[in-house]
Amino acid sequence: MKPGTPRVKMQSTARVGEIIPIKTKIRHPMETGWRKGGDGKVVPRNRLTKFVCMFGDKEVLSADYDSGVSTDPYLLFYTKALKTGTYTFRWEGDGGQVFFTSHLLTLVDA
Numbered sequence: 001m002k003p004g005t006p007r008v009k010m011q012s013t014a015r016v017g018e019i020i021p022i023k024t025k026i027r028h029p030m031e032t033g034w035r036k037g038g039d040g041k042v043v044p045r046n047r048l049t050k051f052v053c054m055f056g057d058k059e060v061l062s063a064d065y066d067s068g069v070s071t072d073p074y075l076l077f078y079t080k081a082l083k084t085g086t087y088t089f090r091w092e093g094d095g096g097q098v099f100f101t102s103h104l105l106t107l108v109d110a
Contacts, residue, residue, distance in 0.1 A: 004026065004028060004097070004099050006024065006025075006089060006099050007024070008024050008087075008101055010022040010103055013107070014107060015081065015107065015108060017080060017081065020080075021077075021078050022079060023074070024051070024089055025074045025075075026072065026073060026099060027072050028047070028048055028071065028091075029046055029047075030065075030073065031045055031047060032045060032067045033046075047065065048065045048069070048091050048092065049065050049093055050090075050091070050092040051063045051073075051089070051092075052090045052092075053090075054090075055079070055085055055087050060079050061077050061079075081105060084105065084107045085105060086104050087102060089101050
C-alpha cells in the first residue's frame with residue numbers, strides 16, 4: 001500500500017436503525033518535524049491534521065490530529081444506519097495534502 005492510501009472497512013448493507021462500525025486507516029508517516037534522521041538532519045514535518053466523515057451533507061465525525069498521533073492513523077467509530085447513501089471520508093494534511101475515499105451503504109429489509 002503506497003503512502004496516502006486510505007482504507008475503509010464497513011458493511012455494505014444494514015437494517016434501518018442498526019448501529020454499524022466503521023474502521024478507517026490511512027498509510028502516512030506522520031512526521032512531527034522534531035525527529036532527526038540517520039544523517040543527523042531534522043526530518044521535515046509531514047503529518048495529517050484533520051479527518052472528516054460525511055453522510056451526504058451531514059457530518060458524522062470530525063477529528064483533529066495532533067503530534068501524538070502515530071504513523072498510519074486508525075479510527076474506529078460507530079454510526080446509526082438511517083437511509084441508503086454514500087459515506088465520504090477525507091483526510092487533510094500539511095502542505096495542502098488531501099486524501100479521500102467513499103463507501104456506499106444500502107438499507108435492506110429485516
